[in-house]
Amino acid sequence: MTHPRRSDARDNRERILDAARTLFATEGLNVPMREIARLAEVGPATLYRHFPAKESLATEAFADQMRICHAIADEGLADPDPWRGFCHVIERTFDLNARSRGFTEAFMSTFPNALDFAASREYALKSVAELARRAKETGHLRPDFVLEDLMLMLMAHRGIQPGSQAARTAASRRFAAFVIEAFRATSEAAPLPPVPRLTPAIVG
Structure with a gap:
């Protein structure tokens, strides 16, 4: 017995992920969700049904x-x-x-x-x-x-x-x-300026 709705849902999900990977790669994370939906050829409602937030989409895409x-x-x-x-x-x-x-x-x-x-x-x-x-x-x-x-x-x-x-x-x-x-360490290496805080501290 086939399940066309389940198959359509899987296809939509894969198209969304493919579109997200493409646009994230070229445009970065600021690309609007509607652009991802457009490239995936799905409606915004379908996109948000699979991925309620851009964070969850990026996590799976990457x-x-x-x-x-x-x-x-x-x-x-x-x-x-x-x-x-x-x-x-x-x-x-x-x-x-x-x-x-x-x-x-x-x-x-x-x-x-x-x-x-x-x-x-x-x-x-x-x-x-x-x-x-x-x-x-x-x-x-x-x-x-x-x-x-x-x-x-x-x-x-x-x-x-x-x-x-x-x-x-x-x-x-x-x-x-x-x-x-x-x-690379060399005998002529000059001291570096102070360390900037760019990432959360790593727990030792």
Whole structure:
């Protein structure tokens, strides 16, 4: 026995998610919900029936990216060379963010109704903080590095918006190389200015 209404609902949900991923990637999180509904070819009522708030829509739309973030952090921690693992995390994270402007905004934001997303972000940040601690112990990561420095670089990375995806990716990879050199410990490294508070404190 078929269930055409259930099938239609699933199709509508997938179209909404596909439209959200497309628009979040190109326009960011400020894109109006009505634009998402229009691209998905559904009415606003249908959109809100599936996703009552933009927070819940963004959380599900970016679920795959968050899983990739987890994998990137785990890969970095698994590397026997902490500095190499740290560089891997920067390169892969910047590449991931170059592919979706909206994901960068979501990662940098706190959605009060998106607890699953917040928990996933905290996991990623704690993993990077642990990797940074290990890289400092090897003497390769500058000792005054703090997690807010990486968040600051992610904020700067959001400004990379050339026209094509290939151009964004190329610019992102070059920027990641500069970031790695900035974080590398050298005997000539000058002290950094005070740390800005860019993200909620990570519980140790």
